Every structure is written in C-alpha cells, then in structure tokens.
Amino acid sequence: MSKTYRIILSGGGTGGHIYPAIAIANELKQRHPDAKFLFVGAKDRMEMEKVPHAGYDIKGLWISGIQRELTLKNLMFPFKLISSLFVSRNIIKKFKPDVVIGTGGFASGPLLYVAAGKQIPSLIQEQNSFPGVTNKLLSKKVQKICVAYDGLERFFPEHKIIKTGNPVRQGLLDIQSKRAEALAFFKLVPEKKTLLILGGSLGAKRINELIEKEIDYLQTRNVQIIWQCGKLYYEAYKINGNTKHVQVHAYLNNMDFAYAAADVIISRAGASSVSELCIVGKPVIFIPSPNVAEDHQTKNAMSIVKEQAAILIKESDLDVDFENKFSQLIESKEKQNALSENIKKLALVNATKDIANEVEKLLNI
Numbered sequence: 001m002s003k004t005y006r007i008i009l010s011g012g013g014t015g016g017h018i019y020p021a022i023a024i025a026n027e028l029k030q031r032h033p034d035a036k037f038l039f040v041g042a043k044d045r046m047e048m049e050k051v052p053h054a055g056y057d058i059k060g061l062w063i064s065g066i067q068r069e070l071t072l073k074n075l076m077f078p079f080k081l082i083s084s085l086f087v088s089r090n091i092i093k094k095f096k097p098d099v100v101i102g103t104g105g106f107a108s109g110p111l112l113y114v115a116a117g118k119q120i121p122s123l124i125q126e127q128n129s130f131p132g133v134t135n136k137l138l139s140k141k142v143q144k145i146c147v148a149y150d151g152l153e154r155f156f157p158e159h160k161i162i163k164t165g166n167p168v169r170q171g172l173l174d175i176q177s178k179r180a181e182a183l184a185f186f187k188l189v190p191e192k193k194t195l196l197i198l199g200g201s202l203g204a205k206r207i208n209e210l211i212e213k214e215i216d217y218l219q220t221r222n223v224q225i226i227w228q229c230g231k232l233y234y235e236a237y238k239i240n241g242n243t244k245h246v247q248v249h250a251y252l253n254n255m256d257f258a259y260a261a262a263d264v265i266i267s268r269a270g271a272s273s274v275s276e277l278c279i280v281g282k283p284v285i286f287i288p289s290p291n292v293a294e295d296h297q298t299k300n301a302m303s304i305v306k307e308q309a310a311i312l313i314k315e316s317d318l319d320v321d322f323e324n325k326f327s328q329l330i331e332s333k334e335k336q337n338a339l340s341e342n343i344k345k346l347a348l349v350n351a352t353k354d355i356a357n358e359v360e361k362l363l364n365i
C-alpha cells in the first residue's frame, strides 16, 4: 500500500501569499489524491475565507507583522509570537506532517520555525524580487527555497535556491479560449475595447483616486471598464458603476474571465499579479505600490519593463503622465502587440509543477 502523505502549507495575509499555496496544494493533490492537507494562516486575514473556499482546512494563528512605529499592535507582538509558536507546536504534533511548505507572510514564520526545529523537511517559496522578513529569517532553517527572480542569492543561501517562477492558478493558463464566455459573464460590448483595472488583492487607494478622476477622459478613449477597487474601498467607489460602460467590483472571484475579457490592463505589481500577467500576455501599465518593503513592487515591475514588455508609471508621475501614456498605448495596435509578445516570453508556465517536483524530492518520491 502506498503511503498517505501529510502536508502542511502555511502563508497568508494577502492574496499574493495565499494563491501560490493553493496552487501548490492542488498540484500535489492531483498527483497524490490520498494525501492529507492542512493550511495554517493568520486569524482574521483573507486566507481564513479563501482557503476553505478552495476546499482545504485551515487553522489560524494569532499573529501579525511588526509595524515600524510603536503601536499597541507592536507591543502585543511578543505575546502573539509566543502564542503562535505554542499553537504551531501543537498543530505539528497532532497533524504529523511529512513536509511543510511556506509561501510567505507572517503566519508562515512560527509554523516553519517549529517544523524545521523538529527536522521535518521544509520548503519556502518566495514570490518577490525582494524577499519579506519572514522568508529571510526562515531561509537559514529550511531545505529548499523556490524563487521567481534572479539575484536572490543576495538574501538566501545559494545552494538552497531553485528558480521555478511563481505558481499560477490552473484556470489562468488558457484564457484565450474563454474570451466569448468572459465578455458574456461581464455583460460587455464585444465592439468596445475593455480596460481591466487591478489594485492587487486588497485594492489600491491611489489607483482608485486616479480612475475616478480620469473617468471622463477614459470615456473619450471609447473603452469599457472592469474596475476592481478592493473590499475596503468598495463603498466609496461603487457610485462610479452608475457611469455607462463602467463596472466597479470589490473583488474579482473569476480572474480568468477578467483577464480573458481585457484588451489593456492597469495593475499594481505584486508578485503573483506580475507572474499572472506574463502568462496572460496582454498589454499592461504597471502602477507599483510605493508603500511596500524595499519598494519591491517597482523592482517586480522593472524586471518586465526592462524587457520592453510593459509600461510603468510611478504613483508620483500619474497626474502628469497618465493620459499621455494611456493614449499612446490605446491608439497603437502595434505597441499593444509588441508588449503582448514581449511579456509572454517572460512567463514561467511550469512553476507549480516544478515546485511540486521539489516537494516530492523532500518526500523521497
């Protein structure tokens, strides 16, 4: 009888850490239908809703990141950490995992720390060109580190690094065939160009402000708009959905349809978004968040822009540059095609399979 593998996946806080974990779990489940999976995330964060929605059990730790200023949340941090280490120890004792996989975000810290201490094989996946604190700390403890960008030996032990790319959900791999279904799903007009606006998993305040201000201008460019504004901002921006050919969404649960319907995309440059956009292969304008550690979204976007595969507008330049750059793109089919062709070349389509192969090696399969 073959062994029933027991696998813990831990990560979360934002979609950028959750979806890679779900994609890895789905691939392993397909290969080993009997395997048992458990997710560990942070209480009150999006993973507590998104992971069960994907069909997996999840346990939440009482943990959060450290802020730079002295806040009550920060003063609580040592207590949260001790509690999370204690709960992680219990989870591991009870579930007895054969392997533990971390996909970043603070919840994965205590769990992988405890697992590594107990000599349980472990792997982390770093989505960004600049790693977060949790993965930097864990890199010393784990066996393998799957990355999506070159140059990460600056932060991680070189012999552990494997370049795989970021896992992307299966449904996003073949969006070309979904165009007609997608247009019908969003009730779009096939004759009009569709502009998709993405603010990352949480929504982006500055992008929302921009689109609201530019709505009349965008109407003159004859585009219809799918605008994902983020759950937090929905109440403030949903009124814009009264404008003809503009639809505002708090969150898009059907990203495959959104990408399939789009002709041009404006997006934040979170790691998963960037990886998905390479696979999707549409012309993109990146507006990276300047409020993330080490400005890593700008670095993520630059890795695409330097290959002439996307346009970047810094938040601070939006008032001056947006209309010019958008008009140049929307009016030139040639430019749109060139960006599409170039960004597709950067896609790492086998990421999920390659990571699953590395997990299997840790399981001695």
Ligand SMILES: CC(=O)N[C@H]1[C@@H](OP(=O)(O)OP(=O)(O)OC[C@H]2O[C@@H](n3ccc(=O)[nH]c3=O)[C@H](O)[C@@H]2O)O[C@H](CO)[C@@H](O)[C@@H]1O
Residues within 6 Å of the ligand: 014, 015, 016, 017, 019, 104, 127, 128, 198, 199, 200, 201, 202, 228, 250, 251, 252, 253, 255, 268, 269, 270, 271, 272, 273, 274, 276, 289, 292, 296, 297
């Ligand atoms: C503000 C912040 O801290 N952002 C970080 C966060 O971004 P964020 O969580 O936004 O991460 P990503 O851009 O990497 O991924 C967003 C994911 O959410 C999905 N999605 C998004 C919107 C939506 O309506 N529906 C939907 O399904 C996207 O398809 C994608 O899979 O984690 C990333 C990965 O570590 C980092 O690079 C980002 O800097």
